[in-house]
Amino acid sequence: MLARILAYALSPMISALLGLSPPGTPVADEPELAPDGELDPLEAAAEATAPVVLAEQVIDVILPCGVRVITAKDASLPVAAVVLAIEVGTRDDPDKLPGLIHALAYHLQQGNRELAPGEGIATAHDSGGLAAMAVGVGQVRFESLVPVSALDAQLRVEALRLRAPSTGRELWLKSLSYARNDDGIKLVIPREAMAAAWNEPSLEHDGRGVGQALGDMVEQSLGAQLARVFDYRHATLVVVGPDDPQALLERVEVLFAGLPPKPRKTIAPATPPKPAGAAPRVLRLPRQAGDTMVWAVPGSPQARAWAQVLCGTLNRQKRGAEELAKARLRCTYADDPRRPLLVVRAIGFEPEQGPEPMIAARLARIAAAEAEPELAAIIEDQRARIESDLAFSLRAPLELASYLASAAERRDPADTRLALRPRAQVLGLPQLATEPSATAQLGAVIPGLLDTRAGVLLLNPEQPAPTPVHEQPAAQPPAQVETP
Amino acid sequence: MTRRSELGSRRRARLLVAMSLAGALTGGCRCKQDTLPPVVFEQGSDRAPIDPNSVLAPPWEPPLVAQLDNGAMLHWLREPQNLAFHARVLLPISISADKLSAAATATVIEAIELRLAGRLRRIQDAELDIRSRPGRIELAIHGRDSDAELLLEALAEALAEAGDAKLLAVAQGKVLARHRAAEASSLAAAGLVSVLLEHPVAHDYASKQDLVDLSKNRLERAWTMITDPRDALVIVHSGHDPSDPAISDAVTRLGSRWKAPLGFGSGKPAVTERLRESPPKKAQTTYLLTETRAAPMRIFMGKTERSGQAVVMLGRLIPTPTPEQRTLARISQRIMQESLDARLLVAGPISLLAVRVRISSTDPVTDLEQIIARMQAFSAETHPGARIDQAAQLWLGARVVEASLAGEDWTALWSESIDLAGDDREIFVALARDAQAMLELEPEQVRAYMAKWFDPQAGEPGWVWVGAGIDDNFKAKLEARIRLYQ
Numbered sequence: 005m006l007a008r009i010l011a012y013a014l015s016p017m018i019s020a021l022l023g024l025s026p027p028g029t030p031v032a033d034e035p036e037l038a039p040d041g042e043l044d045p046l047e048a049a050a051e052a053t054a055p056v057v058l059a060e061q062v063i064d065v066i067l068p069c070g071v072r073v074i075t076a077k078d079a080s081l082p083v084a085a086v087v088l089a090i091e092v093g094t095r096d097d098p099d100k101l102p103g104l105i106h107a108l109a110y111h112l113q114q115g116n117r118e119l120a121p122g123e124g125i126a127t128a129h130d131s132g133g134l135a136a137m138a139v140g141v142g143q144v145r146f147e148s149l150v151p152v153s154a155l156d157a158q159l160r161v162e163a164l165r166l167r168a169p170s171t172g173r174e175l176w177l178k179s180l181s182y183a184r185n186d187d188g189i190k191l192v193i194p195r196e197a198m199a200a201a202w203n204e205p206s207l208e209h210d211g212r213g214v215g216q217a218l219g220d221m222v223e224q225s226l227g228a229q230l231a232r233v234f235d236y237r238h239a240t241l242v243v244v245g246p247d248d249p250q251a252l253l254e255r256v257e258v259l260f261a262g263l264p265p266k267p268r269k270t271i272a273p274a275t276p277p278k279p280a281g282a283a284p285r286v287l288r289l290p291r292q293a294g295d296t297m298v299w300a301v302p303g304s305p306q307a308r309a310w311a312q313v314l315c316g317t318l319n320r321q322k323r324g325a326e327e328l329a330k331a332r333l334r335c336t337y338a339d340d341p342r343r344p345l346l347v348v349r350a351i352g353f354e355p356e357q358g359p360e361p362m363i364a365a366r367l368a369r370i371a372a373a374e375a376e377p378e379l380a381a382i383i384e385d386q387r388a389r390i391e392s393d394l395a396f397s398l399r400a401p402l403e404l405a406s407y408l409a410s411a412a413e414r415r416d417p418a419d420t421r422l423a424l425r426p427r428a429q430v431l432g433l434p435q436l437a438t439e440p441s442a443t444a445q446l447g448a449v450i451p452g453l454l455d456t457r458a459g460v461l462l463l464n465p466e467q468p469a470p471t472p473v474h475e476q477p478a479a480q481p482p483a484q485v486e487t488p
Numbered sequence: 489m490t491r492r493s494e495l496g497s498r499r500r501a502r503l504l505v506a507m508s509l510a511g512a513l514t515g516g517c518r519c520k521q522d523t524l525p526p527v528v529f530e531q532g533s534d535r536a537p538i539d540p541n542s543v544l545a546p547p548w549e550p551p552l553v554a555q556l557d558n559g560a561m562l563h564w565l566r567e568p569q570n571l572a573f574h575a576r577v578l579l580p581i582s583i584s585a586d587k588l589s590a591a592a593t594a595t596v597i598e599a600i601e602l603r604l605a606g607r608l609r610r611i612q613d614a615e616l617d618i619r620s621r622p623g624r625i626e627l628a629i630h631g632r633d634s635d636a637e638l639l640l641e642a643l644a645e646a647l648a649e650a651g652d653a654k655l656l657a658v659a660q661g662k663v664l665a666r667h668r669a670a671e672a673s674s675l676a677a678a679g680l681v682s683v684l685l686e687h688p689v690a691h692d693y694a695s696k697q698d699l700v701d702l703s704k705n706r707l708e709r710a711w712t713m714i715t716d717p718r719d720a721l722v723i724v725h726s727g728h729d730p731s732d733p734a735i736s737d738a739v740t741r742l743g744s745r746w747k748a749p750l751g752f753g754s755g756k757p758a759v760t761e762r763l764r765e766s767p768p769k770k771a772q773t774t775y776l777l778t779e780t781r782a783a784p785m786r787i788f789m790g791k792t793e794r795s796g797q798a799v800v801m802l803g804r805l806i807p808t809p810t811p812e813q814r815t816l817a818r819i820s821q822r823i824m825q826e827s828l829d830a831r832l833l834v835a836g837p838i839s840l841l842a843v844r845v846r847i848s849s850t851d852p853v854t855d856l857e858q859i860i861a862r863m864q865a866f867s868a869e870t871h872p873g874a875r876i877d878q879a880a881q882l883w884l885g886a887r888v889v890e891a892s893l894a895g896e897d898w899t900a901l902w903s904e905s906i907d908l909a910g911d912d913r914e915i916f917v918a919l920a921r922d923a924q925a926m927l928e929l930e931p932e933q934v935r936a937y938m939a940k941w942f943d944p945q946a947g948e949p950g951w952v953w954v955g956a957g958i959d960d961n962f963k964a965k966l967e968a969r970i971r972l973y974q
Contacts (some may be wrong), residue, residue: 082544082546082888085555130878130882131882132881132883132888149892150885151881154881298818392632392634396613398570400892
């Protein structure tokens with residue numbers, strides 16, 4: 005759902021025809037930790053043998069200044085992807101200043117004492133590269149893809165970007181004009197439903213508005229907001245290039261060495277709200293058919309991957325014996341690094357009962373799929389498919405770097421030692437191992453998504469709320485993996 | 489439709505104007521695998537090893553070279569653990585320039601796309617990309633390496649069956665329905681190519697009437713000429729080894745299902761010879777707007793552009809037999825392009841420079857004089873080393889960045905490397921050497937080269953020009969100073 009706002013076309017080298025137009029948290033990912041909080045044996049072994057970096061490993065460290073750095077190798081072409089992700093988004097807009105984060109993200113292109121206005125973009129463009137910016141509900145990213153010969157210059161930009169940005173009024177008004185021209189973001193469900201699923205009213209606005217209050221901000225206020233929101237201590241710099249991860253890290257460390265040591269700020273985990281009662285929460289909105297439920301998916305790569313496995317399974321699951329002849333579910337997964345959603349629409353259910361009983365029954369069968377070999381096989385197929393899809397879609401540096409920017413922080417923020425992690429694990433790819441089974445892993449990683457009490461039922465204002473399936477609230481809140 | 493195929497569709501519409509370096513490459517033939525001389529690729533052994541990162545070239549290994557049973561050449565680039573599969577078929581259209589019209593070429597390509605796109609839709613993440621490069625059409629398919637066998641089979645099936653008369657007729661109708669009136673720029677470009685390379689204009693530009701006039705026989709002849717595997721090259725980039733049994737079978741089927749027409753021989757073994765034509769026998773000896781040896785302007789009468797302007801395309805052929813000359817031609821064009829709409833097509837020993845100028849009806853001759861004066865000023869100036877270096881970095885960087893964004897497809901870069909190579913042995917290092925040479929250019933070298941080849945009123949002769957979107961008013965004003973012909 006993150007929208008690429010400042011996409012840039014490549015330099016005009018492509019034209020071949022004459023006469024044609026010439027050619028832009030530690031979200032505590034607990035499965036990575038053994039129950040007692042120790043590193044798992046695989047990672048412990050990797051740590052012990054550091055700094056030998058295997059091809060499929062990434063380095064994930066926190067520098068003394070508090071910035072987290074992830075480096076990975078992709079040697080297919082002499083290009084490097086650099087992504088600076090800051091853990092703020094439009095959900096962090098103050099009530100009186102909607103659109104602030106979006107506008108400030110533009111303003112970070114206006115430079116500071118070290119960088120001229122637009123220099124960040126020009127650095128990429130002048131070397132034939134690409135620069136883009138993405139502002140989402142929970143993350144802002146500055147992304148670039150450059151030839152490796154320009155990597156150091158691009159890293160310098162990212163190492164300077166957040167240091168005392170310019171606050172001149174003229175530049176701020178220019179930033180607002182850029183922000184005003186941006187397109188809005190279309191969601192698969194109404195924005196109110198997303199806010200309800202996450203129980204975060206701040207998600208109800210799209211974060212793209214530019215009101216008078218933003219235009220009235222004075223320099224001091226702008227500087228204070230920039231300093232509050234954009235801080236390296238809750239930022240992640242990802243570099244994917246043709247060099248070894250260790251060599252890439254060394255290139256980064258030099259550029260951040262001048263920043264004073266500071267403790268890393270703990271990033272609030274993207275944890276869905278816990279179910280409060282025996283029934284799903286109900287949201288009444290106009291033009292709803294009363295057939296849809298929405299879940300918040302934990303904002304970690306692992307949960308995102310498994311939510312897609314669940315969605316694929318729901319779309320292929322066979323009808324239960326007690327269901328009506330036309331009963332089926334249509335699941336849609338709406339991805340976002342920090343606030344993903346799962347939307348399930350039921351068709352062919354008993355109108356007086358509403359969709360919940362049918363959805364709950366299907367989810368219960370998936371949770372107990374070990375007893376239903378055919379369904380277990382579907383889950384396993386979907387696991388393999390999603391693993392393959394993710395690996396394929398993340399094969400190029402820019403896509404990989406963007407995805408790595410949402411990887412859960414595993415380490416103690418105070419620990420700045422070299423950390424090697426298997427790339428697949430950082431990406432949250434479902435593992436090939438059959439033990440535990442795909443069904444068991446699904447239930448362990450995203451238990452909340454198997455419980456209708458954790459979802460939101462969308463009804464129109466006139467519809468009566470159906471009788472809930474469950475008689476009791478969940479005895480224990482589903483133990484989300486992302487428990488901080 | 490995927491983003492890549494949407495782009496492909498837009499390009500396809502533009503293929504109606506197909507730049508081709510045509511010529512009469514008649515079919516001197518060798519035999520097949522048993523007598524195919526092995527290609528020993530240069531690997532920079534006569535100089536220091538080339539670091540792909542420093543010169544911005546892919547870290548590829550020499551490809552496996554083979555000839556399929558139907559005569560098509562195969563270059564297989566293997567990259568271990570690559571998850572993607574890319575196959576690119578290079579179909580020369582310059583070989584029979586006098587017999588092959590742009591209308592027929594566009595129809596044949598449409599037929600291939602109709603058949604191939606339908607097959608690819610059934611394969612996950614598979615995409616089709618059709619584009620034009622100097623003297624050839626390139627069909628590229630992309631997908632997952634795990635689907636390599638399916639992708640190769642789809643390609644074989646399309647090349648075997650899309651020549652069906654009924655499908656060609658459907659394709660003709662679709663191209664005709666999409667046809668729009670000529671843009672002045674496209675017409676001027678086609679005219680310039682035709683003057684420089686002595687092609688008929690119809691080889692490079694398809695009018696609506698050309699499309700209507702295509703008969704069944706002409707379409708079938710065009711199909712046979714364009715898809716003759718004895719003139720074609722297939723480039724593959726895959727994580728698979730071509731000797732893997734499943735892949736090997738698929739490659740064999742590509743060579744057997746896609747059949748060559750009846751005839752002798754199996755095509756030239758050297759791909760650089762297959763894909764290129766000889767320069768025109770008679771070199772141009774003219775300049776622009778000079779007292780003596782002034783080039784006449786070929787004009788295409790018609791409506792002006794929406795802005796009320798007409799388009800003049802001026803240009804020349806530049807001999808580029810050595811890598812150094814190709815590099816100098818490219819960097820000179822890139823520097824000039826900062827201020828002028830200058831394009832350069834490099835095809836081994838011959839390159840084509842074109843500059844597009846929009847002229848106003850008020851005083852078109854003055855507009856042309858001003859452009860020529862600017863070109864002369866550029867050519868006389870010694871450009872600082874930093875400027876040359878920046879132009880080189882931008883060109884080289886964009887090349888690899890584009891390849892990365894396109895899914896890390898090495899076949900497109902290998903195709904470009906073919907254009908930069910003198911002969912087959914040089915293909916492997918051509919891209920890297922081009923980059924290395926570009927980064928080592930001296931300002932004085934560039935100035936001397938530009939003075940010789942980029943000055944329309946001095947240096948080497950060979951300049952010509954073509955105008956399009958010319959109405960009576962333009963014609964009258966241009967005639968006062970320039971000899972015109974239609």
